[in-house]
Amino acid sequence: MGYDRGWSLVRVIIIGAGQVGSSIAADLDHTHEVVVIDCDSERVDELNYSLDVLAINGDGTSVETLEEAGIDSADMVIASTDNDETNIVACATAKAISEAFTIARVKNTEYLRTWQRSEKAFGVDFMVCTNLLAAESIVRVVGLPAARDVDPFAGGQVQMAEFEIDDDSPVANQTVREADRFDSLTFAAILRNGEVTIPRGDTVISPGDRVVVIGSPKSVQQFAATIAPEESPGTAEEVVVVGGSEIGYHVARLLEERGFKPRLVEHDADRARELAELLPGTIVMESDATDVDFLEREHVGDADLVVAALDSDEKNLLVTLLAGRLGVERTVAVIDTTPYVELFEAVGVDIGVSPREVVAEEITRFTREGGAENVALIETDKAEVLEIEVDPDSILAGTPIRESIAALPEGVVIGAITRRREFITPRGDTVIEPGDHVVVFVDSTVIGDVSPKL
Amino acid sequence: MKLRVDYRASLRLVGTVLKYLAVPLSFPLVVSLYYGESVMPFVVTMGLTVLVGSGLEQLSESSDIGAREGFLMVAATWFAVTVVGAIPFLIEANGIPFVTSAIHPESTLANPVNALFESMSGFTTTGATVLGDISFDSHTRGIMMWRQLTQWLGGMGIVVLAVAILPELSVGGAQLMDAEAPGPGIEKLTPRIAETARALWGAYLGLTVLEIVLLYGLNVTGFAPNMDVYNAIAHGLTTMPTGGFSPEARSIEAFSAAAQWVIIPFMVAAGTNFALFWHVLTGEPKKLVRDTEFKFYLGVIGVISAILAAVLFLGDGLVSVAPSGGTYDQLYLEGVRNAIIGGPESSLRQSVFQVVSIVTTTGYASMDFNAWSAPTQYGLLFAMFIGGSAGSTGGAIKIVRWYVILKSLRRELFTTAHPEAIRPVRLAGRAVDERAIRGIYAFTLLYLVLFFVSTGLVHLDAARIGLQVSVLESMSAVAATLGNVGPGFGVVGPMGSYLDFSNSSKLYMVLLMWVGRLEILPVLVLFTPEYWRR
Numbered sequence: 001m002g003y004d005r006g007w008s009l010v011r012v013i014i015i016g017a018g019q020v021g022s023s024i025a026a027d028l029d030h031t032h033e034v035v036v037i038d039c040d041s042e043r044v045d046e047l048n049y050s051l052d053v054l055a056i057n058g059d060g061t062s063v064e065t066l067e068e069a070g071i072d073s074a075d076m077v078i079a080s081t082d083n084d085e086t087n088i089v090a091c092a093t094a095k096a097i098s099e100a101f102t103i104a105r106v107k108n109t110e111y112l113r114t115w116q117r118s119e120k121a122f123g124v125d126f127m128v129c130t131n132l133l134a135a136e137s138i139v140r141v142v143g144l145p146a147a148r149d150v151d152p153f154a155g156g157q158v159q160m161a162e163f164e165i166d167d168d169s170p171v172a173n174q175t176v177r178e179a180d181r182f183d184s185l186t187f188a189a190i191l192r193n194g195e196v197t198i199p200r201g202d203t204v205i206s207p208g209d210r211v212v213v214i215g216s217p218k219s220v221q222q223f224a225a226t227i228a229p230e231e232s233p234g235t236a237e238e239v240v241v242v243g244g245s246e247i248g249y250h251v252a253r254l255l256e257e258r259g260f261k262p263r264l265v266e267h268d269a270d271r272a273r274e275l276a277e278l279l280p281g282t283i284v285m286e287s288d289a290t291d292v293d294f295l296e297r298e299h300v301g302d303a304d305l306v307v308a309a310l311d312s313d314e315k316n317l318l319v320t321l322l323a324g325r326l327g328v329e330r331t332v333a334v335i336d337t338t339p340y341v342e343l344f345e346a347v348g349v350d351i352g353v354s355p356r357e358v359v360a361e362e363i364t365r366f367t368r369e370g371g372a373e374n375v376a377l378i379e380t381d382k383a384e385v386l387e388i389e390v391d392p393d394s395i396l397a398g399t400p401i402r403e404s405i406a407a408l409p410e411g412v413v414i415g416a417i418t419r420r421r422e423f424i425t426p427r428g429d430t431v432i433e434p435g436d437h438v439v440v441f442v443d444s445t446v447i448g449d450v451s452p453k454l
Numbered sequence: 455m456k457l458r459v460d461y462r463a464s465l466r467l468v469g470t471v472l473k474y475l476a477v478p479l480s481f482p483l484v485v486s487l488y489y490g491e492s493v494m495p496f497v498v499t500m501g502l503t504v505l506v507g508s509g510l511e512q513l514s515e516s517s518d519i520g521a522r523e524g525f526l527m528v529a530a531t532w533f534a535v536t537v538v539g540a541i542p543f544l545i546e547a548n549g550i551p552f553v554t555s556a557i558h559p560e561s562t563l564a565n566p567v568n569a570l571f572e573s574m575s576g577f578t579t580t581g582a583t584v585l586g587d588i589s590f591d592s593h594t595r596g597i598m599m600w601r602q603l604t605q606w607l608g609g610m611g612i613v614v615l616a617v618a619i620l621p622e623l624s625v626g627g628a629q630l631m632d633a634e635a636p637g638p639g640i641e642k643l644t645p646r647i648a649e650t651a652r653a654l655w656g657a658y659l660g661l662t663v664l665e666i667v668l669l670y671g672l673n674v675t676g677f678a679p680n681m682d683v684y685n686a687i688a689h690g691l692t693t694m695p696t697g698g699f700s701p702e703a704r705s706i707e708a709f710s711a712a713a714q715w716v717i718i719p720f721m722v723a724a725g726t727n728f729a730l731f732w733h734v735l736t737g738e739p740k741k742l743v744r745d746t747e748f749k750f751y752l753g754v755i756g757v758i759s760a761i762l763a764a765v766l767f768l769g770d771g772l773v774s775v776a777p778s779g780g781t782y783d784q785l786y787l788e789g790v791r792n793a794i795i796g797g798p799e800s801s802l803r804q805s806v807f808q809v810v811s812i813v814t815t816t817g818y819a820s821m822d823f824n825a826w827s828a829p830t831q832y833g834l835l836f837a838m839f840i841g842g843s844a845g846s847t848g849g850a851i852k853i854v855r856w857y858v859i860l861k862s863l864r865r866e867l868f869t870t871a872h873p874e875a876i877r878p879v880r881l882a883g884r885a886v887d888e889r890a891i892r893g894i895y896a897f898t899l900l901y902l903v904l905f906f907v908s909t910g911l912v913h914l915d916a917a918r919i920g921l922q923v924s925v926l927e928s929m930s931a932v933a934a935t936l937g938n939v940g941p942g943f944g945v946v947g948p949m950g951s952y953l954d955f956s957n958s959s960k961l962y963m964v965l966l967m968w969v970g971r972l973e974i975l976p977v978l979v980l981f982t983p984e985y986w987r988r
């Protein structure tokens with residue numbers, strides 16, 4: 001997929017203008033030709049004014065509406081209504097009458113599992129499960145003390161992690177050269193007051209900085225242990241999930257799979273029972289998570305991580321602040337309204353996870369130029385970490401890294417290389433071969449310039 | 455008062471079952487013919503059962519029954535079959551005026567209460583006996599074989615057999631089987647319940663035949679000289695149903711150690727859920743070894759056997775002086791003490807055999823365990839309450855109920871410390887419904903209450919007629935009849951009999967065996983007014 005096909009922009013049809021649908025539309029409206037279909041006429045009117053998209057009122061599962069939206073010339077159909085079945089039928093319908101690449105958003109993981117078994121199922125080319133994606137992004141920070149965001153690359157052989165440096169961290173006020181004691185770890189960037197800095201050996205790490213590192217999972221783990229030595233490492237980490245929403249459930253389930261023994265607090269008796277049956281390795285408790293007596297009795301304050309996955313942003317904020325006051329090391333809040341993420345993090349939530357943003361990030365993979373295999377966004381839009389399979393035309397191919405970096409603008413860091421599934425630490429004189437997978441950090445200000453050259 | 459239960463439809467089905475009872479009655483008839491004995495007990499009974507059965511069938515046109523009629527049908531079938539089963543015993547002992555004379559007038563089964571007790575003990579696979587003299591001198595070979603066959607018929611369940619054979623039972627069949635089958639709930643193996651019933655009976659028949667062949671094989675190869683064809687068949691018919699009747703007065707003690715070792719695995723199999731054998735036969739043997747209940751069952755047997763074997767080996771498990779007037783004398787005691795104390799094979803065999811026999815509620819004995827000391831006997835009394843697996847032929851409380859109870863007690867401990875915690879009780883990874891747990895508690899408590907109240911009644915009645923029994927003996931008699939185990943301790947020990955109890959006590963025990971086999975509730979519900987009304 002490319003940004004353009006000579007004279008025309010890529011045409012994307014988005015079915016369902018709910019929160020996720022309109023946020024994807026907003027992400028794409030500058031670079032793509034976006035058509036949005038929704039059955040709510042008021043919302044359609046609103047979108048026509050607020051975004052540079054064509055909004056059509058109609059049923060996304062009907063051939064007539066799809067044809068009206070220009071399905072014949074569409075390159076991609078994203079079905080993102082609140083109803084799983086509607087999304088699947090819409091994709092199947094689009095597949096039946098066109099060649100477009102279809103993406104369906106689902107909540108039910110059963111459908112995802114069916115689709116994974118046979119990737120031709122339902123006429124869906126790519127299936128995104130909102131709740132599962134959000135849960136996966138939360139679970140990645142577990143086991144890495146002080147980590148704020150973690151993304152896997154190259155099939156899990158490379159990890160990108162963002163850490164916050166506290167006042168009492170041993171690496172605070174050290175230079176990067178002093179702090180980087182690990183062979184297979186690259187300091188990609190330092191985020192200070194919202195600004196991205198590419199660190200040099202003599203850059204000093206100050207308390208309150210966020211550092212972005214790229215390396216092998218083991219080195220990232222060791223680095224995490226260095227910057228926060230007093231926190232429990234590995235599966236000894238105590239996790240409390242508050243709220244038995246689908247995201248809460250998946251967080252607990254994924255932690256169980258990784259050998260953790262999480263606790264989950266759910267207010268509703270029937271849902272608590274249901275979760276207890278589904279999660280044999282989790283201790284499910286039926287209680288109001290804002291009940292301070294309960295929190296103290298169960299020593300929630302001693303937990304290493306509290307994940308608030310209740311059904312409202314305000315409750316999640318309250319729970320995480322309460323947990324922070326009780327002495328919990330790190331708090332994660334699920335935040336539905338994306339603009340709140342920064343606000344919440346400013347008031348004291350350590351990590352804000354917006355399911356919509358996570359889904360948008362995933363869908364962005366399919367709208368990227370240059371065949372990036374995988375993308376992670378740093379601080380929503382400050383920078384991107386891309387995984388690229390190097391082809392012979394790339395500026396990187398066949399030259400030592402020192403030379404290719406010099407030819408690129410400021411703001412690009414080669415974080416890690418994998419060659420035939422083997423991890424290679426990038427050095428100035430490392431020569432990248434075609435076929436290598438390269439994980440590269442790129443500042444957003446230069447991304448448009450850099451992407452085509454890689 | 456208007457009855458809301460279509461008892462006519464229930465009785466009609468009972469009639470059909472009775473009519474078909476003539477078929478198995480032909481087996482002891484053939485045995486009697488072979489040994490040149492009188493066939494009158496069986497011919498007359500066959501005639502009667504067909505007559506009464508056909509009569510009952512005229513009660514109703516419809517054989518459509520609901521859940522309530524199902525309970526009545528199952529309970530009534532078991533009672534009716536027991537009554538018919540007692541008739542050959544009565545005819546043998548009393549004859550019929552103007553038709554046939556008594557064959558063995560000295561038989562204790564001349565008393566109708568005794569005949570009913572023996573028949574109920576047979577069909578419910580209890581194995582408690584009121585025969586004064588277990589030998590072919592007092593009973594024909596045909597009658598002794600009929601006694602064995604009643605256990606085989608009752609083992610997998612008369613109603614299950616009826617569901618397998620009779621097409622008119624296919625609709626309500628699942629409910630009927632549920633009322634009859636041991637354990638909470640039944641597992642449908644196939645979409646059609648008749649197929650499931652046939653699969654269970656098929657596995658049952660197959661194992662029975664295998665055991666008969668192996669036992670006779672021991673005889674042919676010289677390992678068990680007295681295990682002739684008659685004995686091989688007789689014991690094959692009472693092992694798989696966890697019955698316990700034996701035509702030998704000394705039960706399995708009469709046979710060699712090799713025969714005892716062969717019988718042990720079959721008793722273990724009899725106490726296993728038969729659905730698991732079906733899975734093994736259909737190519738899923740993993741289901742057997744992975745089954746939680748099966749593992750727990752083997753574990754319980756293993757632990758109790760190991761403890762008792764150690765105690766027997768060290769000598770603390772046996773009494774040292776035979777009491778006067780007991781079921782064994784000093785000579786016998788010296789013999790078993792010499793063999794068991796310090797004898798690894800002997801102590802292990804005696805322990806495993808007795809524990810397996812009691813836990814599975816078979817009731818065989820490879821020695822007179824009255825010679826065991828009080829603590830070891832207590833171990834066996836404890837084992838009487840365990841029972842086999844759900845869906846097996848064993849009686850008592852059943853291993854799966856104990857498993858669920860233990861798990862839910864552990865949960866209670868956890869929730870005491872963490873009151874907000876929600877912890878489902880899991881059986882093989884699957885959460886058990888809270889209603890089912892309540893049902894299990896209710897059944898177990900009811901079972902124990904019935905046990906304690908009945909012990910009081912039986913002990914009181916024994917005192918009334920001046921019968922000298924200890925409380926342990928009364929307790930064991932009640933536990934052995936309610937749990938369909940068979941032998942208890944003292945007078946009702948494995949080589950003794952229930953003959954000395956009064957008629958009223960024996961009738962009460964008939965009731966205990968009946969409710970014990972059907973797991974109390976399906977019978978007890980018939981005695982509540984709510985059952986019969988709206």
